[in-house]
Amino acid sequence: MxxxxxxxxxxxxxxxxxxxIVPSLERRRLRAYALMLVADGVLFNISFALAALLWEGRWWEPRTMLAAQAMLPAFFTIALYNGTYGVAALNDWLHATRKSLIALVISAGLINFVAFYTKSNDDFSRASVTLGLTFTALALVIFRRITVGLVEMRWGGRVMxxxxxxxxxxxxxxxxxxxxxxxxxxxxxxxxxxxxxxxxxxxxxxxxxxxxxxxxxxxxxxxxxxxxxxxxxxxxxxxxxxxxxxxxxxxxxxxxxxxxxxxGPLGLRARILKRAFDVAVAGSALLALSPLLLVVALLIKLEDGGPVLFIQRRMGRGNQFFDMFKFRSMREEKLDHSGNRSASRDDDRVTRIGAFIRRTSIDELPQIINVLKGDMSIVGPRPHALGSQANNKYFWDIDRKYWQRHCLKPGLTGLAQVRGYRGATEKERDLTDRLQSDLEYVAGWSLRRDIEIVMRTVMVLKHENAY
Incomplete structure (x- = not known):
């Protein structure tokens, strides 16, 4: 037995x-929202063009289509903010209809208000515009009913x-x-x-x-x-x-x-912005720094013939493990995969080329690959090794809020790093100072702040605590 x-x-x-483990439905939903946006734009224009044909006797009559083109941006703006393209719109056609018609009525009223004060009402045909709005409303209702039916048929009605x-x-x-x-x-x-x-x-x-x-x-x-x-x-x-x-x-x-x-700390739009920023910066950096990366890899290989990369398990978003990449800066036989011992000045484990790339933070550059893979972000709380300690205590034993820093992806750089909180964690304050900065970053994320942290990082690449 x-x-x-x-x-x-x-x-x-x-x-x-x-x-x-289940597959993410977020990309599926985003594709559905994008298709709904495109379809609404097409239906909007076709409805007004049909109204022009019936009233003016001319397909795509300029005056009528001008009203449609003026109204469409306002419709999309209102629709994006009132939940017209939300999860409920994929499984409840009555909810979807109500939201889209509200956006249509408000956008029509807004354009009429602007036209009144700019004295441009005479540029539009009231009858054809009214007919166009009626056709648009009918098209939106029918399209919402069809969309929910397709979701039910193709996805089994499961959108979350x-x-x-x-x-x-x-x-x-x-x-x-x-x-x-x-x-x-x-x-x-x-x-x-x-x-x-x-x-x-x-x-x-x-x-x-x-x-x-x-x-x-x-x-x-x-x-x-x-x-x-x-x-x-x-x-x-x-x-x-x-x-x-x-x-x-x-x-x-x-x-x-x-x-x-x-x-969750970030909404859908914020996550899209942050990911787009990560991919743009990491992709550009990988292209621009590829000569440097190749030279450093060659020097590491020539020094002792060992592996170029050091791969260490770290804790990432949602407290999940991932493999983080670094240039190997220590002797192969003395690598510390658990991170029980922090690097110190004149550390006997560090190689000659390793000392240089650690001082200049070049050893962290392979994490650009982690960013492109989606394990990390350009800016976020720095990921720590599982065995990291301060005052002979594990980080989570010092402050339980330590786990909350993992509600965002870990970063290549972060608010704590640009404030100078780097290097060995000998005292408990070395951890609490970093944790306070990390939680501050999580609570107040903005794309502007990410850009500022990236710019400030350039100034602290070489730091007295980087060894």
Missing amino acids: NRVTPKLLESVRHQAVENK NRLVIDDGGSDFPFDGAVVISAAEFNLDPGSHDPFMLDRLGKLLRNQDQVVVSCPRERRENWAFLLKSAGVYGEIVSEPAHSLGAVGVHRYDELDRTTLVVST
Whole structure:
């Protein structure tokens, strides 16, 4: 009989986690939104062109089409902000119709208001414009009904990934959700075990909504973990101030109430902007710095014949592990994959070329590849090795808020680094200073701030604490 060892049990859990990972639906939704935008623009123009043909006797009559072209930007602006192109528009055609018609009416009123004050009403045919708006409204309603039907047929009506974690709380029969047992995956919300957090992070990957049902005494710990993971999370619970709830959601059909305890640090538009910035900067940097990267790789190889890259497991977004790339700066036989020992001045493990690339931060440049892969961002909290300590304590033992810095992707540079918080972490303050800066960055992200941090990074590439 085979004995069930802890290692074998962990292997079984890992396989079970891999089987529960679901594909992201966000790209699918984005493509659907883009198609809806294009289709609305086409329907808008066709409706007004048809109105012109019927009223003016001329297809694409200039006066009528001028009204359409003036109204369309206003329609799109309002529609993008009132939820016309949102998740609900893909599975509820009445909701989608209501939102699109509201955007249409407001844009028509706005253009009429502007035309009145600019005395340009005479440039439009009131009858053909009214007829064009009527045709547009009908087209929008029909298109929304067809869109929801296609989503139902092609996607089975599933536009969101929902996960329910049962940790011994009340039953929560959420329609269309995957339900897992916390005990089955050994998920303990009060634990600081990085491997448990990685396991949880993988289960939460690509989930659009996470609901946890647990006993009262475990709710605060689950609220903390959901915030740290950077996901939209709810806890089946009565209102409780200690959880830091940001809203209450009532499910009338289930006769249940949940507290919304986390919504993720960045919205969809912010994530798109940040990713576009990452790809643009990392792609440009890789092209511009490729000669330098090749020279450094050659010098490392020539010095001792060892591998060019040092690959170390770090903790990234959602407390999930990833492999981070660096130029190898230490002797191969003395590499510290767990990061238990911080580098120090005159470190005997560092090679000659390694000392130079560490002083100038060139050793970090291979992380550009991590950025392009999507594991990292150009700007964000710097990822730490699992064995990193300060005052002989693991970072998470010094301050539990340490896990919250992982609700964003780790960065090639960050607010803490440009403030000079670099080098070895000998005292607890070396960690808390960095953590405070990281949490400040998470709470106040903006694209402008990312650009400022990148520009300031150039000034601190060579730093007295870089060794």
